[in-house]
Amino acid sequence: MKVSMTVNGRPVEAEVDPRTTLVEFLRKHLNLTGTHVGCDTGQCGACTVHLNDRAVKSCSVLVGQAQGAAVTTIEGIAEDGGLHPVQAAFREHHGLQCGFCTPGMVMMAIDLLRNDPAPSEATIRQQLQGNLCRCTGYHNIVKAIQAAAATMAATEPAPTQMKEQLA
Amino acid sequence: MNATVIGKPIKRREDERFLRGQGRYVDDLRFPGETHAYFLRSPHAHARIRSIDTSAALAAPGVLAVFTGEDLKADNVGSLPCGWLITDVNGEPMKEPPHPPLAQGKVRYVGDHVAVVIAESYLQAKDAAELIEVDYEELPAVTETARALAPDAPKVHDEFADNCCYVWEIGDKAATDTAFERAKHITRLELVNNRLIPNAIEPRAAIALYSPGEDRYTLYTTSQNPHVIRLLMCAFVLGLPEHKVRVVAPDVGGGFGSKIFHYAEEAVLTWASRKVGRPIRWTAERSEAFLSDAHGRDHVTTAELALDEQGQFLGMRVRTTANLGAYLSTFSTCVPTILYATLLAGQYKTPHIHCQVTGVFTHTAPVDAYRGAGRPEATYVVERLVEQAARELGLSPSEIRRRNFIPKEAFPYSTPVGLTYDTGDYEATLNRAEELADVAGFAQRRQEAAKRGKLRGLGYATYIEACGLAPSQIAGSLGARAGLYESGEVRLHPTGKVTVFTGSHSHGQGHETTFAQVVADRLGVPIEDVEIVHGDTDRVPFGMGTYGSRSIAVGGAALMKALDKIIDKSKKIAAHMLEAAEADIEFDNGVFRVVGTDRQVTIGEVAFAAYVPHNYPLEEIEPGLNETAFYDPSNFTYPAGSYICEVEIDPETGKVEIASFTAVDDFGNVINPMIVEGQVHGGLAQGIGQALLENCVYDPDSGQLVTGSYMDYTMPRADDLPSFQIDMHGTPCTHNPLGVKGCGAAGAIGAPAAVMNAVLDALRPLGVTHLDMPATPHRVWQAIQQAKQQQAA
Structure with a gap:
């Protein structure tokens, strides 16, 4: 079957086996190997990407389901050669060790902060339930996400503030 | 030294590529003309292979080759070797069964390698594997450690009299027995150290290439030690000249021990790459990883501590049965012996220790080093015993430890189990841990929790580790077949x-x-x-x-x-x-x-x-x-630390929550404190995972792996854990130029006993005196109900 979508802002088109999952398509067809596969039951979260601005586990999405969608992967979040604030916070707070779960963690964290710009530690931990990390004990991942929230709040108007400004 | 670099939390240089998705893990590599391998694995725990018919698979679309154990045998492919020879108490070498990379004649655990299919695509290989007809004669299996030596236990290897690989001992038995005769008090525990599955988030993977022009092989593999893999594979399995083989372990997504060992897939792929004449790639599915990565721990132990009236330790006796699995993995044999029993002195001046270890074969995946490797098992035995003895003698957990610590003036200190600790200051780490954990305020927190209907408990563990492996001559005298x-x-x-x-x-x-x-x-x-x-x-x-x-x-x-x-x-x-x-x-x-x-x-x-x-x-x-x-080091290094865990238990559900966890470690000099703290965090998570969540279970009747996915094997998730309180108090190592000790395993060594001691402290008012790991809500709730019934009766 033929699929087409936008990946990291670039239109892509390919002929694929209908059994192909989104993550296989990203990794094998587009060579975007930043998105990883850590399990085969949709539970480790290493393959988390954004599908139309929502975090999804790309191992559990058939590529056909992403037809016409906008997909963002770890390779597509940094702007102008710099790091996205969440990436920068993971580096600053040692929120990664082996790096394998990291792309999924970062994509999940961005989604989390989009929905809740100032999450509590408990909320962050609860929201990360679907992403396994075996190296960090999550301690520094939580710290990094809290720090990223603070940075992003200081540099970007929060959605509510934007609404007020528009009003 | 330049004070601006050493000891500073320099941000990691590798992070940028990992954060941008530019890491190069084995599965990320691509080679022109590559083919895909799928391993057909045994669905039975124990079966005789009457025949294998591969003809339909060979005829399937895209299939290039199918190989079985017979093909390897015909090509003189050898056995996967074990790197450590343990000598039995009877003076004989351990039993060392052959471990063919693809099964020959019999399969001995669910997941044992039966055949490999190589095809143009992974799905073609996997589909074709379903067409392989294996005629199995199913046989009874034994998976339980404690049952492996039962008279009616099915034998894992027919050539041996029973499932005993070795009986090994250390320490002066007569002196220890005498110490027990003099004792005023003896504390005795029966302990199970639960079997774990390492679960690095990157599954094992390998890609093998053969270049006929150079007559040279390249193996990309998820390994913690590529040179060791090359040596073992060339010298023992494939008989290849070492200079004609390159092994590359690029970015590797976590190991925790499970990627030390030379695995069947590496040898089979390398061998087959020449037969097929094209690159071959394989990446484990997570379900394969559960079945075939080497597992960890799995001990059954009886332990006794002899004390005098002041709570001074007089002697320790330990009998352990350790599950080695169906075959001997690379370092499997030294983990429950050399890396376990030598640590039973812990931080204490116990004068006499004797330990006997029986290594047994079972119809389960091979068991080998997992984060801490033997040392978490030893610490668990010692620290459960010590805390139990404190309760029995009416001493505080802190006081009993202080009375028995090796004093800081006593270093270098030789233990009765073969090690000489170079430095340490155990009182200092315990003092700091008690301060950080606010032990003084615990009674109030317990009262406050009781008002909410919750049970609060405090548990200690003070651990020692011997790491920085190892002086080669000592390792050699103990059976190591390699330098270290x-x-x-x-x-x-x-x-x-x-x-x-x-x-x-x-x-x-x-x-x-x-x-x-x-x-x-x-x-x-x-x-x-x-x-x-x-x-x-x-x-x-x-x-x-x-x-x-x-x-x-x-x-x-x-x-x-x-x-x-x-x-x-x-x-x-x-x-x-x-x-x-x-x-x-x-x-x-x-x-x-x-x-x-x-x-x-x-x-x-x-x-x-x-x-x-x-x-x-x-x-x-x-x-x-x-x-x-x-x-080549002249001694091991001896990191040590004091851990204090505080838990809160809901008696209605049995759920244990970690209220706080404090770790104060002595790693000697620290080069990068940020990285060292990160290592502690990760170790703690795995240690807490072992204590509360993780458990590998085989069905005792069928030998099937019950916990074969993340649905059944409970990994610690972010909301299972607290943020940790960490500090360090270093006494520099005296015999290496950096004064460093090593920090990778610490958390996994100290945490299980601290957590379990805290859980038991919380449950003791209800009459619960013993629990095995993991302290799941189900187990805790059952223990509470049993205690209630006993008290009612």
Whole structure:
């Protein structure tokens, strides 16, 4: 079957086996190997990407389901050669060790902060339930996400503030 | 040392590529013409293979080849070797069954390798594997450690009389028995150390290529020690000349021990790459990883502690049965012996210890080193015993430990189980841990929790680790079949930039940063000018790899030796350039200076002169500035620490919540505290996972792995854990040049006992005195109900 979508802002088109999952398509067809596969039951979260601005586990999405969608992967979040604030916070707070779960963690964290710009530690931990990390004990991942929230709040108007400004 | 680099939380240099998705893990690599392998695995725990018919699979679309154990046998492919010989108490060597990379005649655990299919695509290989007809004669199996030696237990290997691999012992039995006769009190525990599945998030993977033009093989593999894999695979399994094989372990997504070992898939792929004539790739599915990665722990132990009326330890007796699985994995045999029983002294001056270990075969996946490897099992035994003894004698957990600690004046201290600890200050770490954990305020917190209907408990564990493996001669005398040194090479380029080659392997530990700090500090060059290379047998001279928290203590020390050689040679060059005597040259922060003058050259200028030797002492020394060193430690290193866990239990549900966890460790000198703290966090998570969540279960009747996915095997998730309270109090190691001890396994060693002691402290008012790990809500709730019934009766 033929699929087409936008990946990291670039239109892509390919002929694929209908059994192909989104993550296989990203990794094998587009060579975007930043998105990883850590399990085969949709539970480790290493393959988390954004599908139309929502975090999804790309191992559990058939590529056909992403037809016409906008997909963002770890390779597509940094702007102008710099790091996205969440990436920068993971580096600053040692929120990664082996790096394998990291792309999924970062994509999940961005989604989390989009929905809740100032999450509590408990909320962050609860929201990360679907992403396994075996190296960090999550301690520094939580710290990094809290720090990223603070940075992003200081540099970007929060959605509510934007609404007020528009009003 | 340059205080601006060592001991500083320098941000990791490897992070940028991982954060951008630019890591290069094995499964990310692509090769022209590559093919895909799928391993057909045994669905039975124990069965005789009557026949295998591969004809339908061979005829399936896209299939290039199908191989079975018979094909390997016909080609004289050997057995996967075990790297450590344990001698039985009867003086005989351990039983060492053959371990063919693809099963021959019999399968011995669910997941045992039966055949490999190689096809144009992975799905074609997998589909074709379903067409392989294996005629199995199912046989009864034994999976339980405690049942392996039962008279009616099915034998794993027909050639042996029973399932005993070895009976091994350490310590003075007669003296220990005498100590028990003199004891005023004896504490006795029956303990199960639960079997674990390591679960690095990157599944194992391998890609093998054969180049006929060069007659050379390349194996990319998820390994913690590529040189060891090359050595074992070439010398024992495939009979290939070592110089014709390159093994590369690029970015590796976590190991925790499970990627030390030489696995069947590596040998089969390498062998088959020549047969097929194209690159072959394989990546484990997670369900395969559950079945076939080497598992960890799995002990059944009876332990006794003899005490006098003051609570002084007089002796310890330990009997352990350790499950080795169906075959002997690379280091399997030394984990429950050499790396376990030698640690039973813990932090205490117990004068007499005797331990007997029986290693048994079962119809389960091989068991081998998992984070801590033997040392968590030892600490669990010692620290459960100590805390139980405190309760029985009415002493506080803190007091009983203080009465028995090896005092800091007593180092170096020789234990009755073969080790000599170099340094330590156990009181200091315990004091700091009690302060951080606010032990003084615990009684109030317990009362407050009781008002909410919750049970609050406090548990201690003070652990010792022997790491920095190992003095080769000692290891050799104990049965190691390899040396345990490390190598390092430091290459100054003509422009003064530095490339460093280390035999250690980073799979999350941050060597590219820590090792660069060591090199930048010693040479006085900017850290940006130093690149660390690891994980490639073609680039690194040799390497024993990373496990047992040995990288900085052994690999770092090897680099220090190479750096000393660089500086020695540089001094000669500088003396010539400055027209001074070598003895008058001092080196500090990248500059060679004639003592007491302002005449100086930088190390960059020296490097340039070494490669452009126009004005150079050629009659004395060779051009170039490139030095290699091997470092073989004279002793293990002995990290130690005090951990305090506070839990809160809901008696209605049995759910245990970690209210706080405090860890104060002695790692000696610390190069990068940020990275070291991260290592502690990760270890704690795995230790808490073992105590509360993780448990590998085989069905005792069918031998099927019950916990074969993340649905059934409970990994610690973010909301299972608290943020940790961490501190360090270092007493520098006395016998390596950096004064470092190693930090990788600490958390996993100390945490299980601290958690379980806290859980039991919380449950004790209800009459619960014993629980085995993991303390799941179900188990805790059951223990509460049983205690209630007993008290009612």
